[in-house]
Amino acid sequence: MWLNWLKxxxxxxxxxxxxxxxxxxxFSALALGVTLLKCLLIPTYHSTDFEVHRNWLAITxxxxxxxxxxxxxxxxxxxxxxxxxxxxxVLSHVAKYFDQEMLKVxxxxxxxxxxxxxxxxxxxxxxxxxxxAVRECCKCIDGRKASKDLTEKxxxxxxxxxxxxFGLLIVDHIHFQYNGFLSGIMLLxxxxxxxxxxxxxxxxxxxxxxxxxxxVYVAPAYGIYLLRSYCFTASKPDGxxxxxxxxxxxxxxxxxxxxxxxxxxxxxxxxxxxxxQVFSRLFPFKRGLCHAYWAPNFWALYNSVDKVLSVIGLExxxxxxxxxxxASMTSGLVQQFEHTVLPSVTPWATVICTLIAxxxxxxxxxxxxxxxxxxxxxxxxxxLSSFMFGWHVHEKAILLAILxxxxxxxEKAGDASVFLILTTTGHxxxxxxxxxxxxxxxxxxxxxxxxxxxxxxxxxxxxxxxPLFNWMETFYLLxxxxxxxxxxxxxxxxxxxxxxPFIPLLLTSGYCAVGVTYAWCRLYASMLTGPPVGKTKKR
Amino acid sequence: MEKWPWTAVVVLLxxxxxxxxxxxxxxxxxxxxxxxxxEAQRHWQEVTVNLPLRQWYFNSSENDLQYWxxxxxxxxxxxxxxxxxxxxxxxxxxxxxxxxxxxxxPAHKLFMRTTVLVADVMIYIPAVVLxxxxxxxxxxxxxxxxALCILLYPGLxxxxxxxxxxxxxxxxxxxxxxxxxxxxxxxLGSLAFCLALNYKQMELYHxxxxxxxxxxKCFQKGLKGKGLGLLLKLVGTVVASFALCWLPFFSEREQTxxxxxxxxxxxxxxxxxxxxxxxxxxxxxxxxxxxxRAGGGPIRSCRFSS
Numbered sequence: 001m002w003l004n005w006l007k008x009x010x011x012x013x014x015x016x017x018x019x020x021x022x023x024x025x026x027f028s029a030l031a032l033g034v035t036l037l038k039c040l041l042i043p044t045y046h047s048t049d050f051e052v053h054r055n056w057l058a059i060t061x062x063x064x065x066x067x068x069x070x071x072x073x074x075x076x077x078x079x080x081x082x083x084x085x086x087x088x089x090v091l092s093h094v095a096k097y098f099d100q101e102m103l104k105v106x107x108x109x110x111x112x113x114x115x116x117x118x119x120x121x122x123x124x125x126x127x128x129x130x131x132x133a134v135r136e137c138c139k140c141i142d143g144r145k146a147s148k149d150l151t152e153k154x155x156x157x158x159x160x161x162x163x164x165x166f167g168l169l170i171v172d173h174i175h176f177q178y179n180g181f182l183s184g185i186m187l188l189x190x191x192x193x194x195x196x197x198x199x200x201x202x203x204x205x206x207x208x209x210x211x212x213x214x215x216v217y218v219a220p221a222y223g224i225y226l227l228r229s230y231c232f233t234a235s236k237p238d239g240x241x242x243x244x245x246x247x248x249x250x251x252x253x254x255x256x257x258x259x260x261x262x263x264x265x266x267x268x269x270x271x272x273x274x275x276x277q278v279f280s281r282l283f284p285f286k287r288g289l290c291h292a293y294w295a296p297n298f299w300a301l302y303n304s305v306d307k308v309l310s311v312i313g314l315e316x317x318x319x320x321x322x323x324x325x326x327a328s329m330t331s332g333l334v335q336q337f338e339h340t341v342l343p344s345v346t347p348w349a350t351v352i353c354t355l356i357a358x359x360x361x362x363x364x365x366x367x368x369x370x371x372x373x374x375x376x377x378x379x380x381x382x383x384l385s386s387f388m389f390g391w392h393v394h395e396k397a398i399l400l401a402i403l404x405x406x407x408x409x410x411e412k413a414g415d416a417s418v419f420l421i422l423t424t425t426g427h428x429x430x431x432x433x434x435x436x437x438x439x440x441x442x443x444x445x446x447x448x449x450x451x452x453x454x455x456x457x458x459x460x461x462x463x464x465x466x467p468l469f470n471w472m473e474t475f476y477l478l479x480x481x482x483x484x485x486x487x488x489x490x491x492x493x494x495x496x497x498x499x500x501p502f503i504p505l506l507l508t509s510g511y512c513a514v515g516v517t518y519a520w521c522r523l524y525a526s527m528l529t530g531p532p533v534g535k536t537k538k539r
Numbered sequence: 540m541e542k543w544p545w546t547a548v549v550v551l552l553x554x555x556x557x558x559x560x561x562x563x564x565x566x567x568x569x570x571x572x573x574x575x576x577x578e579a580q581r582h583w584q585e586v587t588v589n590l591p592l593r594q595w596y597f598n599s600s601e602n603d604l605q606y607w608x609x610x611x612x613x614x615x616x617x618x619x620x621x622x623x624x625x626x627x628x629x630x631x632x633x634x635x636x637x638x639x640x641x642x643x644x645p646a647h648k649l650f651m652r653t654t655v656l657v658a659d660v661m662i663y664i665p666a667v668v669l670x671x672x673x674x675x676x677x678x679x680x681x682x683x684x685x686a687l688c689i690l691l692y693p694g695l696x697x698x699x700x701x702x703x704x705x706x707x708x709x710x711x712x713x714x715x716x717x718x719x720x721x722x723x724x725x726x727l728g729s730l731a732f733c734l735a736l737n738y739k740q741m742e743l744y745h746x747x748x749x750x751x752x753x754x755x756k757c758f759q760k761g762l763k764g765k766g767l768g769l770l771l772k773l774v775g776t777v778v779a780s781f782a783l784c785w786l787p788f789f790s791e792r793e794q795t796x797x798x799x800x801x802x803x804x805x806x807x808x809x810x811x812x813x814x815x816x817x818x819x820x821x822x823x824x825x826x827x828x829x830x831x832r833a834g835g836g837p838i839r840s841c842r843f844s845s
Contacts, residue, residue, distance in 0.1 A: 040559035151545075151680075438649060441558045441656075449551040456544030 026150060027138075027159055031131045034163050035124060038173045042120045045436045046176040050119060051109055052076040053088070053176070054102055060085055061092035061103040065268055069278050073105050079281045082265045083210040087178075091122055123172055123180060130184030134162045137187050137407055140194040140372075154410035157457045161406040162187070166427045166450040167399045170443060175433050177396070182212050183403050190379070190404060194372040198230045202254050206261035213282050214397065217386035220358055221379040224365045226254055229375070239368055293505050295395040296429045296512035297388045299350075302342065304510050310340035350391040357385035364527055373408070377527045380405050384422075384520050395433070395509075398426035398516070413462040418522045420458060421473060424451055425515030428480050431488075432505055440488065476515060483511055545683045546672075550664060553690035557659065561652040561700040571641055577651065577703040578641065579607040580619065581633070587616050588623035589636040592787050596797045601636065610801045613784050614738040618708065622654045655699055655707070662711035664690065670718055709739040716749065725753060725769065726776050733780035740802050 055074045063071055068078055068085055078085055092103055098118040102110050138155040150156055172180050189204035205222050208215050231254070234245040269278050294300040312318075339345070361381040365374060383400040387393055402423050409419035427447060434443045459468055469477070487504035496503060567575020586595060586602055586609065595616055598604040609616060626633045633639055633647050671686040699707050712735035719728020732749050735742045753773055760766035788794045 037556070037559065040556065040563075043562050044559075149680075438562055438645075442555065442562075445551050445555040445558065449548060449555060452544055452551070453548050456541060456548075460541055 026156065027135060030159050030163050034169075035127070038120075038124045038127070038169070041169075041173045041442070042116065044174045044442065045434065045439050046116075046174065047433070048076070050111075050116075050176045053119060053178075054110060054115065055105070055108075056080075056085070056088045057092040057095055058103050058105045058107070060089035061096070062105050066272050066274070069269070069274060069281050071105065074108055077281060079284065081210045081213050081282060082269065082278070083207065084212060087211070094118075094122075119176070120173070123176070123178060126178060126181040127172070127184070129181040130168075130187070131163065133184040133187035133191065134159055136191040136195075137162070140191050141407070141410060151457070152460055154461065157461060158406055158410045160457070161409070161454060162403065164450065164453075165399075165403065165406075166446050167396075167402060167430055169446060170430060170434060171396050171399065174439060174442070179396070179399060182208065182215075183399065185211065186215065186218075186400075187403065190376060190407070193225070193375060198226060198250075199253060199257065202226060203257050203261065206258050210261060210265040214400070217390070217397075217400065218379045218382045220362050221365065221375060221382045224362050225369075225375040225378065227251075228366050229369050229371070230254070235369065241366075291392060291394055293395065293432050294509040295387065295393040295397065296425065296509045296516050297390070297393055298353075298513070298517065299345065299389070299393075300509045300513045301517070302345070303339070304506065306339045306342045307506075309342070313341060347391045350389055353389040354386050357389050358382045360524065361385070361527055368530075370530055373411075374527070374530070376404060376407060377523070377530075380408070381520075381523055381527060384516075384523065388517065388520055395429050398422075398429065402426050409458060410461065413465040413468060414522075414526055416458040416462055417468045417473070418519050418526070420455055420468065421477065421515055421522075422519035423454065424477055424480065425512045425519070427451070428484070429508060429512035429516075431484070432508060444484070479511070483507065542672075542679045542683070545679075546668060546686065549683055549687045549690060550668065552687070553664065554656070554660070556691065557656060557696055557700045558652075560696055561655070563701060565648070565651075565701065565703040569643065573606075574641060574643075575703070580703065580705070581642065581647075581651065582607045582640070583609055583616065583619040584623035584626055585634045585636060585639055587620040588627060588634050593790070593794060596788075596794070596801050604801075606640075608801065610804065612737045612740055612802060613788060613798070614734065615705070617784075618658075618705070618738070625654075626650060651703070652700065655703070655705060658705055659699065659707045659711075663707035663714070664711075666711045666714035666718065670714060673718065673722065706739070709735045709742050711735075712738060713742055713745055720749070720752060720756075725756065726772055729753060729773050729776050730780050733777055734784075737781065737784040 051074075055076045056078055059068055059071050059078060071077065095103060095118055099112065099114040101107055102115045102118075104110070138158055141154050141158055143154050147153070168180060168183065171177055185204055185208045189201045189208065192198070192201035192204060202222065205215070205219075209219065228241065231247055231250045232241050232243075232245050233247050233250075234242045236242050266275065266278070269275055290299055290303065294303060358381065361378045365378040368374075370377070380401050383397075383404070387397050387401060390397075402419075405415070405419045405422060408415040410416070427450065431443060431447075434440075455468075462468065487507060491497060491504050565575065565577040567573065567578055590601055594602055595609055598608070602608070623634050629650060630646065633642055633650070667689050668686060671682045671689070674682055674685065677685075695706060695710070698704050712731050716728045716732030716735060719725065719731055721728075729749070732742070732746070736746060754770075757766040757770040757773070760769060762770070782789075785795070785798075788798050
C-alpha cells in the first residue's frame with residue numbers, strides 16, 4: 001500500500017512544481033503533499049491517546065447515551081464535551097466496516113493493523129476541515145505589498161506555516177490526537193470574524209467549545225470583542241464606546257446561538273440529570289499543578305526555583321530533611337504535590353493568576369478596539385496567558401497560541417519576530433512527547449524543516465524592515481541545538497541517567513519556559529502600545 | 540527566492556520522506572527461510588566480517604553461496620565490511636557466523652536503515668545538490684525545483700529505503716562522474732565512475748556513454764598533442780582505480796576468475812525469478828523460476844535499479 005502512496009507523492013511533487021509558476025494550484029499541491037506525508041507516518045509510534053480514542057469509539061458505539069459519562073471499565077474515561085462524543089459515535093459507524101472488535105468496550109488495548117489504519121485515516125480525513133479553514137484565512141491576509149514571486153507572497157507563507165505546522169503534524173499524526181479539525185474550526189471562526197460574518201464566527205466558536213472545552217481559554221476574547229465591536233455598532237472618534245449604539249437584536253441573536261448550541265450539546269444530559277457527572281469528568285481538578293512532564297509555563301519556572309532553593313537549603317542545613325514532602329514533582333507521576341520552599345499552589349490560585357493575566361488584554365480590547373486584528377491579538381494573549389498560569393496544562397496547549405499567531409506573523413515584522421520565538425521554543429518543548437528511537441530522526445528533521453523555512457521566509461518577507469532578531473534572541477534560539485544534543489545524545493551516556501532521569505525534561509521545560517514567557521511579554525507590550533483602530537489607516 | 544534556505548528545505552524534506560519510508564517494512568520481512576534483499580545485505584556483513592577475504596566469493600562450509608552469496612563487485616564487499624564492524628560493536632549477535640541467519644529485530648532494522656541513510660547523505664544527495672547548483676542559464680527557482688524532483692523520485696526511495704538496497708551509492712558515484720566530466724575534471728570524473736562500476740556491475744549500462752565522451756574529448760584535443768596526454772592519464776586513472784579495488788583478489792588467478800563468475804553468472808539463464816518487466820513483457824518466453832542454475836538457487840529480487 002505504501003508503494004502507491006509514495007508513487008503518488010513523487011508525481012504530485014512534480015505536478016506541484018509544474019504548477020508553481022503562478023496558477024492557483026499551489027495550495028492544492030501543499031495540502032496534498034502534507035497529506036501524503038501524513039500517510040507515510042501511519043506506522044510511527046502512537047501514545048496511549050490511541051487507546052483513549054479507541055475506547056471512546058467503543059463506548060459511544062456499544063453503550064446507550066445514559067452510560068457514556070459513567071462508563072469506567074477502562075481508565076481512559078470520556079472527558080471531552082458531548083459533541084466530541086457524538087463525533088466518535090459517527091466515526092464508530094465507519095469503524096464497524098473495518099474491524100468490529102475494536103468497538104467492544106472490554107477489548108482494552110485492542111490493536112491490529114486495521115484498527116491503526118482506520119484511526120490514522122480518520123485523523124487525516126478530518127484534517128480536510130483544517131485545510132478549508134487555512135484557505136479561508138489566506139483570504140483575510142493583506143497581500144498588496146507582496147512581490148510577484150509566489151514563494152514571497154504572504155498567503156503562500158501562511159499556508160505553509162499552517163498546513164505544514166510541525167506541532168500539529170507530530171501531535172496529531174504521530175502521538176495521535178484530533179487537534180487538526182478542532183483547530184480548523186477555530187481558524188474558520190476567526191476568519192469569519194475577519195470577514196465581518198460575526199454570527200457565523202460565534203456559532204462556530206460555540207460548537208468548538210462543545211467539542212473540546214480547552215477552548216474556553218479564549219472565550220473571553222470572543223465575548224468581549226463581540227460585545228464591544230458587534231453589539232455596539234459604532235464607536236466615538238477617539239475609540240471609546242458609543243453607549244447609545246447598543247443593538248438588542250444582535251445581543252439576543254448571539255445569546256440565542258450560544259443557548260441553542262449548548263442545548264443541543266448538554267440538553268440530553270440535563271434531561272437525564274447527569275450534568276454534575278459530565279462536569280466532573282470535564283474538569284478533573286484532582287490532577288496536579290503540572291503534568292508529568294512540565295509544560296514550559298510560569299509554574300515550570302516556579303517549580304524549578306523551588307527545587308533549586310530546596311537543594312540549596314538542604315546543603316546549607318537550613319531545611320529539615322524530615323519535613324520535606326516525600327513525593328517529588330519530578331518523579332513523573334500525575335498527583336498532587338506540595339512545594340518545599342515557596343508557597344504551594346492551589347487550583348484557585350491558578351484561576352486567579354490566569355484571570356489577572358488576561359485582564360489587561362481584555363480591557364484593551366474593550367477600551368481600545370483595534371478591529372479584527374486586535375481581537376486576534378487578544379485571543380492569542382488569552383490562550384498564552386492561560387498556558388502560562390493554568391492548572392495542569394499540557395505542553396500541547398501551546399498550539400492554541402501558535403496556530404492563530406501565524407496569521408499575525410505574515411503582516412508585521414514585530415509579530416513575525418515574536419511568532420518565531422514562540423513557535424521555535426513551543427515546538428521544541430514538544431520533543432519529549434516522542435521519545436522512541438525510530439521517531440528521533442523524524443522529529444529532528446521536521447523541526448529543522450519547519451524552523452528553517454519559517455525563519456528564512458519571514459526574514460525574506462520583511463527584509464526591508466529591521467532585522468527580526470537581536471543578538472540575545474539569536475543566541476537563545478541557537479542554544480536549542482546544543483540543548484537537544486545534550487539531552488538526547490550526551491545525557492543517556494552519562495552516569496546521571498539512572499540517578500536523575502528527569503534532568504533532560506527539567507532542562508527542556510525550563511529553557512523553553514524562558515522563551516515562552518519572553519514571547520508573552522513582548523506580545524503584551526505590542527497590544528498595549530498599539531494604536532486604536534480609529535487612528536490607523538483604513539485597510 | 541533565497542538559494543541556500545530553499546536547498547536546505549528541499550534536502551530536509553527528502554531526508555524526512557526517506558526516513559518515513561524506512562519505518563515501513565522491508566523485503567522478505569518475516570518470511571523464512573530465505574527472506575529478501577535485507578537479509579542478503581545482512582548476510583554479506585556476516586560473511587565479510589567473519590571470514591578472510593579469500594573466502595568471500597567461494598563456496599565452502601562456512602560460506603554457502605546458495606544462500607545469498609556475494610555477487611557484487613569488491614567495493615560492495617568493503618562497504619558491507621565497514622557496516623559489519625559497526626554492527627559488531629553494537630551487537631555481535633547481528634553478524635555472528637551462522638547463528639545470525641534470519642535475524643530480525645527492531646534495533647537491527649534501525650541500524651540497517653541508518654546505514655542506507657548515511658550512504659545516501661554522504662554520496663547521493665551532495666551529488667544531486669551540486670549538480671543542480673552547477674546547471675547553467677536557469678533561475679534559482681528552477682534549480683531548486685530540479686533538486687526537489689530528483690530527490691523525491693519515488694523509485695529510488697522505495698527500493699533503497701523500503702525494499703532495501705544501496706543503489707544510492709553507485710548512482711551517486713555515477714553522478715559525481717557526470718559532474719566531474721562536465722566541469723572538465725576528467726580524471727576525478729572517471730575515478731568516480733570507476734568507483735560506481737566497482738560498487739555495482741550494473742553501472743556498465745552507463746559506461747559506454749562515459750567511454751565515448753571521454754574518448755571524443757581526447758580526439759578533440761588532438762591525438763598527437765594534449766589529447767594523447769589526456770588519454771594516457773585516463774587509462775592510468777581507470778587502471779589504478781580498478782587495481783586499488785581488486786588488489787586483494789589479484790593474489791591468485793582463481794580468485795579473480797571466481798569473482799568475475801559471481802558478477803556475471805551467465806549459466807543462470809535469461810530471466811531471474813522476478814526479472815526486468817520490460818524484458819519479460821516484450822518476450823514470449825515463459826518466466827522461469829531460477830532455471831539454468833546448477834542445483835537451483837535462491838530467488839533473487841529485481842536487480843535493475845532506476
